[in-house]
Amino acid sequence: MTADDRPNPAPTPALAVSGVSHAFGSRKALDDVTLDAPAGAFTALVGQNGAGKTTLFSLVTRLYDNRTGSIRVLGHDVRREPAAALSQLGVVFQARTLDLELTVLQNLQYHAALHGVGPGEAKRRGLSALARVGLEARAKDRVRALSGGQMRRVEIARALLHEPSLLLLDEPTTGLDIGSRRQMIDEVKRLIAEDGIGVLWATHLVDEIEVADRVVVLHKGKVMATGTVGELRARAKTDDVGSAFMRIVGEESPLARVTA
Numbered sequence: 393m394t395a396d397d398r399p400n401p402a403p404t405p406a407l408a409v410s411g412v413s414h415a416f417g418s419r420k421a422l423d424d425v426t427l428d429a430p431a432g433a434f435t436a437l438v439g440q441n442g443a444g445k446t447t448l449f450s451l452v453t454r455l456y457d458n459r460t461g462s463i464r465v466l467g468h469d470v471r472r473e474p475a476a477a478l479s480q481l482g483v484v485f486q487a488r489t490l491d492l493e494l495t496v497l498q499n500l501q502y503h504a505a506l507h508g509v510g511p512g513e514a515k516r517r518g519l520s521a522l523a524r525v526g527l528e529a530r531a532k533d534r535v536r537a538l539s540g541g542q543m544r545r546v547e548i549a550r551a552l553l554h555e556p557s558l559l560l561l562d563e564p565t566t567g568l569d570i571g572s573r574r575q576m577i578d579e580v581k582r583l584i585a586e587d588g589i590g591v592l593w594a595t596h597l598v599d600e601i602e603v604a605d606r607v608v609v610l611h612k613g614k615v616m617a618t619g620t621v622g623e624l625r626a627r628a629k630t631d632d633v634g635s636a637f638m639r640i641v642g643e644e645s646p647l648a649r650v651t652a
């Protein structure tokens with residue numbers, strides 16, 4: 393067999409989680425979770441409140457130590473090679489963490505400085521990241537003057553400063569109106585198309601998912617299904633996305649829909 397005849401090896405996923413469990417005292421928040429987020433693609437991590445989404449993100453980012461299983465970012469095990477793994481990771485947490493009194497660019501420069509980037513390079517990277525989320529014109533404005541959606545986009549720009557290969561977003565549209573939600577999803581999908589970044593988007597809102605999206609359904613700490621929305625609808629034998637998730641997790645109440 394020549395090198396050309398060999399089948400292509402499977403590409404390294406942006407995120408690979410295998411056999412991970414986590415408990416808070418006697419409460420099991422994650423139970424033998426295995427999932428992945430392919431490089432250069434959008435994956436939605438869908439689950440009701442308390443499903444374990446934030447706990448999973450806390451393990452990937454090393455806020456908690458994973459004592460079981462393995463978590464790899466671009467092939468780097470977060471326990472054994474934390475620096476290599478975390479350097480490939482950008483995160484937007486559920487809670488907003490911008491300094492409202494600083495300007496947009498100052499927030500980004502401050503963050504870059506914490507990562508050891510010098511002032512000139514921090515400014516260059518900050519402006520470039522703002523351009524990627526369409527906010528370069530707001531660089532000198534105080535964050536306080538921005539809308540909720542714009543603040544979220546600044547947080548995405550901040551997460552992109554070190555050019556990660558995997559972006560984790562934990563319920564990033566919380567508190568945004570429907571228009572801003574849609575705009576943010578489109579923005580992130582554009583980043584995937586342009587930069588080839590892998591995205592794991594945690595949400596409890598079925599309306600944020602499109603038919604072609606790849607989803608992982610998490611429920612009470614367990615992965616219940618993985619596939620495209622179309623596949624999950626076929627499996628649940630219903631065209632209604634909310635009903636499909638309800639059947640897959642075996643619950644009466646469907647996942648929330650956007651009402652704002």
Ligand SMILES: Nc1ncnc2c1ncn2[C@@H]1O[C@H](COP(=O)(O)OP(=O)(O)OP(=O)(O)O)[C@@H](O)[C@H]1O
Nearest residue numbers: 416419421439440441442443444445446447448596
């Ligand atoms: N620090 C903690 N101490 C004790 N229990 C916790 C802690 N953090 C989470 N839990 C519990 O772990 C389970 C999973 O919570 P987690 O926050 O990961 O879910 P989630 O899917 O992110 O939900 P939400 O969308 O409400 O944030 C829940 O039962 C929650 O009460």
